[in-house]
Amino acid sequence: MRVLAATNRDLKAIVKEKRLRDDLFYQLNVIPVPLPLLRQRPHDNVVLTNYYLRKNNTITPLYSSQILAQLRAILIIFR
Numbered sequence: 001m002r003v004l005a006a007t008n009r010d011l012k013a014i015v016k017e018k019r020l021r022d023d024l025f026y027q028l029n030v031i032p033v034p035l036p037l038l039r040q041r042p043h044d045n046v047v048l049t050n051y052y053l054r055k056n057n058t059i060t061p062l063y064s065s066q067i068l069a070q071l072r073a074i075l076i077i078f079r
Contacts, residue, residue, distance in 0.1 A: 003028065011025055011028075011029070012025075045075055046072060046075050046076065049072070049075055053068055053071065054068075
């Protein structure tokens with residue numbers, strides 16, 4: 001079995017506080033993949049938003065292309 005787990009917590013500190021078993025931590029910590037925070041990758045915000053808006057819009061077409069373009073522009077402004 002393979003498990004992919006993600007958290008924004010400091011697991012080593014949680015293990016020291018005895019709120020997480022150390023054997024579980026070491027099994028989960030086989031290949032750590034450190035990623036910068038999403039707020040530090042503003043371009044990814046636009047890409048992810050485009051993906052989810054397009055996906056949601058095919059399921060329930062609520063947004064016109066003009067509204068989607070305005071949402072993208074707002075995201076770029078607030079980077």
